[in-house]
Amino acid sequence: MPKLAALGGTPVVENGIRIKWPEIGPEEREAILATLERGEWCRLWSDECSEASLFEAEWARYHDARFCVAMANGTVALMCAFRALGVWHGNEVIVPAVTFVATADAVGLCGATPVFVDIDPDTYQIDPAAIESAITERTKAICVVHYAGYPADLDRIRELSERTGLPVVEDCAHAHGTEWRGRKVGAHITLGCFSFQQSKSLTAGEGGAVITDSQELADLLWAVHNVGRTRDAARYTHTSLGGNFRMSEWQATVLRSQLARLQEQTERRMRSAQIIAEGLAQIEGLSVLKPDSRITQRGFYFFIIRYESSKWDGVHRDVFLKALQAEGIPCGTAYGWPVYKNPSYASGSVPHKVAGCPNADRITAEEQIAMSNHLLLDTQNARLLVEACAKIRESIEELHRLVQN
Ligand SMILES: Cc1ncc(COP(=O)(O)O)c(C=O)c1O
Structure with a gap:
């Protein structure tokens, strides 16, 4: 009798492991009903009582970061981050070769060129030496991905960023809760982007966010994600190029309950x-x-x-x-x-x-x-x-x- 299930033996897990995700309870149900009753389902302004604003404050605090801008998903979070850093036609952004396609596509959606570099074989994270070799006069930013939730070497990448003056985007779509030297990843260098899509370890089905310690970047992020409005702009006054990349109140409501878990x-x-x-x-x-x-x-x-x-x-x-x-x-x-x-x-x-x-x-x-x-x-x-x-x-x-x- 073969032992291996692939050859007809009995499997270790009869019928396979079933995974239940996300985990929910009465907290989520009550919070969604409260948002339903309130009738404000879209956060247009910096209203401190909106679910999106409350989530931003909680997510920033969780990372010991000064600012957070909530977004519709992780891809647009990256795109807005690159736009806030001025990434545009003719620029290059260095990205790791092993990541989800969105890391690189967000560069292309800004009209710039992603430059794929190799990973460290022991950690699967972007190799700082490979980043350094790929820098050209066109390089506008470096994007590291904390792939699989394992952090990129933030000591070496910070040193490289300080030496070259290049800003760093941390793609944290895999790394909710990951810490480097006691601080959650995301705002260690310039800014960090998150996805809250269904498969992520914090989810509202879809969602995204960018965190940073820079007031200037936070303001730029706000404008680019809210059709080019500044925080205090009149409704139809648009001062820069932007889009509607806002997080809905539904997403923020679910995220706030899920964050508690x-x-x-x-x-x-x-x-x-x-x-x-x-x-x-x-x-x-x-x-x-x-x-x-x-x-x-x-x-x-x-x-x-x-x-x-x-x-x-x-x-x-x-x-x-x-x-x-x-x-x-x-x-x-x-x-x-x-x-x-x-x-x-x-x-x-x-x-x-x-x-x-x-x-x-x-x-x-x-x-x-x-x-x-x-x-x-x-x-x-x-x-x-x-x-x-x-x-x-x-x-x-x-x-x-x-x-x-
Ligand atoms: C590393 C990485 N970056 C970016 C994204 C894009 O996030 P979203 O699917 O929310 O647009 C993902 C999503 O899986 C991802 O894994």
Whole structure:
């Protein structure tokens, strides 16, 4: 009898792990009804009592940042951030090769050129040395992504920003709750952007925000996200180019209730991550991203497992992945490839530059395994994941049979 579920054996999780996300309760229901009754469903002005303004204050406080501007989603948050920094036609913005396409598309939507640079093989984060090599006289900004909730090396990136004078956008769409040296990521250097889309660890289905310590940038962000109005402008007076990228009162209402849950959920996810890290330390050929004592709290989007095929008799990552999925563990390869391999970029229809990214190419093709952060909400799932990995390791001969299937 084969042991592996992929060959007909009994799976570790019969019918697979079911993930319940988002978590809701009476707080969300009551808050939505209150917004419904109030009848103000759109926040046009800096009204301190609106749900969007209250969320902005709470999100800024959570990050120990001075300002927050709530936005419709994470893509426009990035776009508005780039516009506030003056990114425009003819400029270049340096971005990591491994991220969601929106990081780079937001650059293109400003008429500028994303320049893809490589990632560090141990952390999967943008490589500061690669950023430095890619800087040209056209470079207008650097965008780092705290990929999978693991922070980019903010010490080296801050030093680079100070030395070159280039502003830094932290794309924090994966990193709600992540801390670098005791402070949440986002406003460490210039500004930081968030997404609250359904799959994120803080969500209202859709939503976004930008945080910063700069009054000047906060004012620019306000104008660009509110059709070019200044905060105190008359309704139809527009002083700069902008769009309607505002967050609705519905989104802000849900986010405020969900934010009250975030810290406890982050701690639960971290407990699961610890269980997985300890479990995988006993299994040859599997590991997690490099621990770093400067990371004082980890938020998660993906939970990443590194697969080393040379320690699995050369069996490809995708075969292991098939076996793990068959055991009932939902997992995949995250975005599957570096952004520039998407048809929009690879076909040449979206202008861009690639600064040679061998780590990004190899890691996405052979090494990276990703789980949703929601799996981590239940520590039992973490134990099942470790059990399934250990079972596959014990059945390595059967894995060879799976290769032939
Ligand atoms: C790294 C990253 N940046 C930006 C975004 C864009 O956010 P949104 O989907 O809210 O527009 C996402 C969304 O998944 C993301 O993962």
